Amino acid sequence: MLLSRSLSLSVMTKQLYFNTIKQGLSTGVSGSGAIKRICIVGGGPAGFYAAQYILKHLSDCAVDLIEKLPVPFGLVRYGVAPDHPEVKNVINTFNKTAEHKDFNFYGNIALGKDISLEDLRKRYHAVLLTYGADQDRQLNIPNEDRTNVLSARKFVAWYNGLPGAQHLNPDLSGNTVAILGQGNVAVDAARMLLSSLDALRKTDTTEYALEALSRSKVQQVYLVGRRGPLQAAFTIKELREMLKLPNVQTLWRPDDFTDVPAQLANLPRPRKRLTELMLKSLSEQAGSSSAKNKRFLPIFLRAPKAIGENEVELTVTKLQNDMAVPTDQTEHLQTDLVLRSIGYKSTCVDGGICFDERSGRVHNENGRVLRDAVSKTVDPGIYVAGWLGTGPTGVILTTMNGAFTVAKTICDDILSNKLDTSTAKAGLDTKQLHRVVTWRHWQRIDEAETQAGKVLGKPREKFVDVEEMLKVAGL
């Protein structure tokens, strides 16, 4: 059914899109001189939404999007949980952008490896960096590199089939997993561990992950947060979904909620509703069915202190101005596997980028990249959007709004001549690059994946090997 709904709507979205593109072309302010060449680096939501905006609002422009992988869509493909296919409907809009005559997709080209920022500067009037965040933050506690500790980012990449992640081989032979962190990524990982296999088989979870999950012995998942229920990082939609999982009982620690009801009245609506849902679930847990064979166990006010062989040592914390401060009490949590889920982190992929190692993002002012952090002067023609500019927080909606705003800044800078576009620029010379994946090539990969999925009764079966993708593309 979702299918029929999205089909009909995708037809409509197409109409909407073509119309807006048309309008954009006729109403866009037309400048004089050369074609304005813009290069976007990174094919996730930030890149595609920025391209959509620029193509609509800037006349006489050409937008090239380069992507490290042979396949587009970034975390929509490799982050968003396989059991949330509706979230991936944004791809229909990205597909329309890709079909725009002034847009080119060039996959299998990594900034900093296959091409430098210096080179892109010479070839384009403006470069927009949207290459996201593909590393994770560390806890920096003893024994974090033990084999029983995995990063949630890698676990997500593994079940979603990111090239390079297929050999993770998580050990799911134990009864208990402790996830350190309470964001939506942590909840996604918990849900993947606790969901019934039959439900997951209908999703695009990779076959090897389904096979490993079918042998999983995991019965309970802890979700450990430093702060209290009122600061919980997961959103209400994710929690409600968890509470509705068949066969999974959610058990809270009553002590964590002692001070909570008294504060309820003063909370803003979103926080209030989330807290009410937790309190409701807490009040029902005494009578809840123990026939459910799996358990989801959120724990608040505990900070990871060290990792042991079959345990995590936690510091008991207390709240001061909404921040968690350690006390001298500790607690030992027995667990077979630990998933660290305290956030993603961007990296500096090219020496020419003014990157803030401390915050893990590109130095910028409203999307304009700075030349250096000290003088705070803008580096003309270089922009940043998405997780690379804002840090790794926010849903697609947040990323979309941010990308539209930076795209508007680029258009404004060009139209006000802040950015000189009077001299012609060459754009990318794909002949100098090796095995470049065009949109047509990607469509071949897409078709082959969809076909392979059909056989298995799922939306797609992803290729996880870059070489295999390139072969299917005909490169």
Added chain:
Amino acid sequence: MAFAQNLVRCTINAAVVKSARSLSKNASNFSLLQRCINLKPITNQHCLRTFSVGTQLHQDVNVTFLRANGQKIQTKGKVGDTLLDVVVNNHIDLDGFGACEGTLTCSTCHLIFKTADFEKLPDKASDEELDMLDLAYELTETSRLGCQITLTKDMDGLVVSVPATINDARSA
């Protein structure tokens, strides 16, 4: 476009299925209708709204979208359309509106109602709609998600505000 409209305008609830069967001369409409009958609660609710069969249901409903910069967009929908359908069918130019295509997973279709209109809306927001609304920018007490509001003939003349986003920053 004709295709999309066919799909969008069918019946309002499952009880109408029987009459729809006789009314609907369009085989594809009918099979879609059938598929919509065995649905999970939220999607069910959603899909059922997308159907409108019968003459009365084709009635026009005037709707005005008000941008934060004051610009008014006057347009028309049909009884049984959602406000997302109205935006899409009339090609209303709102960047990013309806990103998840009405599947209650994005909140980009956030609209703000006048208190009186809000109180008259036939269906209260479901928990799932409120969950998504809670993520919206500029949430108000009279906010709803456009993809969850189905037009009735009583709504003729409705005025809804589009929250100030980049849409307005641009033209300001």
